[in-house]
Amino acid sequence: MAADVRTNDVQANVVEAGADIEAYRAQVRSFIAGRGVPMQGEGVRVPRDAEEEKAIRGWLRSLHEAGHLGAGWPAEWGGRAGHLPIHDLVLMEELIRGDAYRPLDQVMLAAHAIIEFGTDTQKRELLPRIRAGEHVWCQLFSEPEAGSDLASLRTRAEPDPDGDGYLVTGQKIWSTDAQWADMGLLLARTDPAAGRHAGLTAFVVPMGLPGLDVRPIREMTGYAEFCEVFLDGVRLGAEHVLGEVNSGWKVITSGLASERAFVGANAVQLERMFDDLVSLARTARLPDGSAALEHEDIQAKLADALARVEEVRLIVRDTVERILVDDEHPSDGPVAKLAYSETNVALTELAMEIIASAASIDAEGAEVADRWHHNFLWGRALTISGGASEIMRGLIGRQLLGLPRA
Amino acid sequence: MSMFVSASAAQPGAGVDAVLTTTVVDDVVTTDDVVALRDALRGALGTTRQDLAPAVDADWRTSWPMLAELGLPALCAPEEKDGFGLRADAAVAAATELGAALHGGPFAGLTASVHALAHAADDPVADALLAGVLTGRRVCAFGRLGRDGRVGQNERVARLVDGVPGADALLLLDDSRDDLVLLLDPADWTADPSRHRFDITRTCADVMPVAGRGHRVAVPGDAARRAVALYELLLAADAVGGVRRMLDRTVAYAGQRQAFGRPIGGFQAVQHRLADHAVRARGMTLVVAEAARRFDDEPSQTRRDVALASVSVSSGAPRLLHDLLQLTGGIGFTWEYGLHFYERRAHQDARLAANPRAAQRSLADVEGWTDGR
Numbered sequence: 001m002a003a004d005v006r007t008n009d010v011q012a013n014v015v016e017a018g019a020d021i022e023a024y025r026a027q028v029r030s031f032i033a034g035r036g037v038p039m040q041g042e043g044v045r046v047p048r049d050a051e052e053e054k055a056i057r058g059w060l061r062s063l064h065e066a067g068h069l070g071a072g073w074p075a076e077w078g079g080r081a082g083h084l085p086i087h088d089l090v091l092m093e094e095l096i097r098g099d100a101y102r103p104l105d106q107v108m109l110a111a112h113a114i115i116e117f118g119t120d121t122q123k124r125e126l127l128p129r130i131r132a133g134e135h136v137w138c139q140l141f142s143e144p145e146a147g148s149d150l151a152s153l154r155t156r157a158e159p160d161p162d163g164d165g166y167l168v169t170g171q172k173i174w175s176t177d178a179q180w181a182d183m184g185l186l187l188a189r190t191d192p193a194a195g196r197h198a199g200l201t202a203f204v205v206p207m208g209l210p211g212l213d214v215r216p217i218r219e220m221t222g223y224a225e226f227c228e229v230f231l232d233g234v235r236l237g238a239e240h241v242l243g244e245v246n247s248g249w250k251v252i253t254s255g256l257a258s259e260r261a262f263v264g265a266n267a268v269q270l271e272r273m274f275d276d277l278v279s280l281a282r283t284a285r286l287p288d289g290s291a292a293l294e295h296e297d298i299q300a301k302l303a304d305a306l307a308r309v310e311e312v313r314l315i316v317r318d319t320v321e322r323i324l325v326d327d328e329h330p331s332d333g334p335v336a337k338l339a340y341s342e343t344n345v346a347l348t349e350l351a352m353e354i355i356a357s358a359a360s361i362d363a364e365g366a367e368v369a370d371r372w373h374h375n376f377l378w379g380r381a382l383t384i385s386g387g388a389s390e391i392m393r394g395l396i397g398r399q400l401l402g403l404p405r406a
Numbered sequence: 407m408s409m410f411v412s413a414s415a416a417q418p419g420a421g422v423d424a425v426l427t428t429t430v431v432d433d434v435v436t437t438d439d440v441v442a443l444r445d446a447l448r449g450a451l452g453t454t455r456q457d458l459a460p461a462v463d464a465d466w467r468t469s470w471p472m473l474a475e476l477g478l479p480a481l482c483a484p485e486e487k488d489g490f491g492l493r494a495d496a497a498v499a500a501a502t503e504l505g506a507a508l509h510g511g512p513f514a515g516l517t518a519s520v521h522a523l524a525h526a527a528d529d530p531v532a533d534a535l536l537a538g539v540l541t542g543r544r545v546c547a548f549g550r551l552g553r554d555g556r557v558g559q560n561e562r563v564a565r566l567v568d569g570v571p572g573a574d575a576l577l578l579l580d581d582s583r584d585d586l587v588l589l590l591d592p593a594d595w596t597a598d599p600s601r602h603r604f605d606i607t608r609t610c611a612d613v614m615p616v617a618g619r620g621h622r623v624a625v626p627g628d629a630a631r632r633a634v635a636l637y638e639l640l641l642a643a644d645a646v647g648g649v650r651r652m653l654d655r656t657v658a659y660a661g662q663r664q665a666f667g668r669p670i671g672g673f674q675a676v677q678h679r680l681a682d683h684a685v686r687a688r689g690m691t692l693v694v695a696e697a698a699r700r701f702d703d704e705p706s707q708t709r710r711d712v713a714l715a716s717v718s719v720s721s722g723a724p725r726l727l728h729d730l731l732q733l734t735g736g737i738g739f740t741w742e743y744g745l746h747f748y749e750r751r752a753h754q755d756a757r758l759a760a761n762p763r764a765a766q767r768s769l770a771d772v773e774g775w776t777d778g779r
Binding site for chain 2: 278281293296299300302303304306307308310311312314315318321335338339390392393394396397400401402403404405406
């Protein structure tokens with residue numbers, strides 16, 4: 001927290017790009033309007049049926065074709081001239097505002113790892129298929145015994161005695177989209193003797209290979225968004241290795257760093273949720289027939305919540321501005337993630353309090369209330385996954401405050 | 407003359423527009439003249455080392471002319487009245503430093519008064535006082551004649567006037583008549599400080615104007631509303647200054663203090679709470695900075711921004727400081743350590759503006775939640 005004085009040109013950068021950004025925003029907004037496939041709910045991504053899957057794949061393809069998704073890729077793989085990193089943020093914000101289906105792993109992680117570390121063959125085979133909506137990707141990282149402490153993972157990729165490839169055995173868990181993904185980005189241990197991070201290798205894995213079994217996990221929300229993936233002697237070739245053998249940690253962490261500005265979209269998400277919270281308070285009727293929103297105590301709680309949302313909006317904007325000029329502090333991401341995900345939980349808790357105090361909710365409100373029941377349960381996914389809040393606090397404690405490792 | 411003063415004086419009229427470079431200081435992107443002001447203030451206040459034990463300076467009036475020379479009273483006065491324009495960002499930076507230093511003066515009220523007085527039309531009395539305040543010779547506090555404050559037949563009272571005694575002029579907003587009453591001499595009022603002794607870093611009193619005294623000042627409604635908004639925003643900034651200084655100090659303490667063979671900051675029970683506080687402190691800082699940045703936007707936006715800042719800080723700062731006390735343990739519980747000065751002051755900052763409740767009500771209005779009835 002020591003006075004941190006740096007000279008930069010954040011404001012100049014933003015002002016200069018301002019006109020362009022707003023023009024791009026308008027373009028994206030009109031592209032999405034009436035065309036985007038709607039999300040079923042917060043975090044609900046898996047298509048309900050073949051028809052919806054077809055629609056989602058078509059939507060992802062059209063976002064690529066229009067130069068919105070994958071716009072920052074090298075030109076030879078379909079990137080768009082004139083693309084600015086902030087356009088990725090604008091796109092994500094507008095997808096959220098328009099309640100349109102948005103990509104997760106396939107663009108943010110796999111594509112960047114392939115672009116940065118892939119062989120020419122891998123790029124040629126894989127990148128066009130992402131753009132065409134033909135390949136949906138998932139991550140095969142976490143394991144039952146390796147969650148926040150990912151580097152302790154145990155899935156083994158051992159030399160194949162019958163060839164020059166690998167046999168992969170182990171269990172992965174919490175893989176989003178794995179039940180309908182075509183490809184997986186796998187992190188497995190290739191050198192058990194090396195250090196925790198040093199013996200890991202990244203692989204690109206066709207999800208249909210023999211020995212690979214995907215089992216969706218029914219979560220407390222009632223949906224099955226995460227999967228267990230069992231690998232029992234899955235045969236991979238040298239062509240499936242992404243990057244250098246035993247350099248997998250670098251491959252996946254550099255991918256995680258890509259499109260960092262997406263963190264900014266969380267602010268839009270929170271603002272949208274706050275509006276929905278006010279809608280809930282408008283439609284929830286207390287036993288005397290009045291709307292919850294008419295009451296000063298509810299208004300006071302909403303005002304407190306709005307101030308928290310504003311804090312997060314500014315924390316996130318601040319982070320994005322630094323990312324855009326490549327000047328972020330290592331703790332900026334954890335600060336933004338902790339602030340966003342915990343404030344999100346606070347909003348859902350207030351929603352539940354409002355619902356609990358309501359004697360009746362009209363037909364329109366019932367839909368809002370159902371959404372908040374789901375949001376309440378789903379909110380914990382955000383404070384647990386992608387680095388649990390406890391991990392974020394530890395990173396902030398060490399990297400921002402300079403405290404010793406706990 | 408400070409860098410802040412000379413930079414602006416060198417190019418009259420150009421003011422801040424001439425400043426192009428920006429810097430990030432304590433989470434806020436700011437202009438170099440504000441950085442210079444902050445550094446000059448820390449030098450003058452003796453708070454260059456923010457981790458040192460704080461002290462209360464009861465004799466703040468003696469050194470006030472020196473701080474005034476840095477430009478402090480003029481930050482929110484228009485240039486034609488020898489001010490710097492409406493530099494809410496600089497005023498927020500100054501209030502933050504004064505809060506961190508436990509300064510005894512009524513900076514929020516003084517700045518609000520200056521802004522209002524500077525908008526009085528053709529008023530030699532207001533102009534004369536303004537000139538005195540800008541040089542630091544005089545100190546004008548700010549208060550509100552309350553609707554509920556009728557004491558006798560004709561006597562009215564302004565509750566909770568920060569800086570009395572100490573100030574030698576008072577500008578009181580008369581809520582019932584929507585204008586301002588200027589009291590130019592301490593003989594023009596009687597003050598009762600007996601009920602306002604919790605915050606020992608500043609003085610505060612309930613004030614009763616002496617019958618027949620007082621000069622009515624007419625200012626445009628917009629200037630009066632902005633003066634109140636400034637007052638509330640600077641009180642929030644004052645508390646943020648205390649939060650940041652005490653958080654820095656607590657983090658330093660947690661990194662040094664050993665228990666069970668290791669620094670207590672290495673225990674998750676301590677470290678994780680400090681991390682949460684660091685995030686919250688950044689949030690408060692940025693919400694206050696945003697309200698300052700947009701301060702000359704249209705009035706409803708200003709009202710919303712100031713209410714958000716007030717809610718954020720008045721509900722967050724006292725709780726945060728109280729938890730820092732827990733994390734600092736027994737030493738924090740001593741008078742000498744001084745953490746309690748900031749707890750008292752942050753509470754008073756909230757109370758002076760009747761927050762968080764007043765700001766919550768204000769937000770409810772601005773957001774349209776009260777339209778239903």
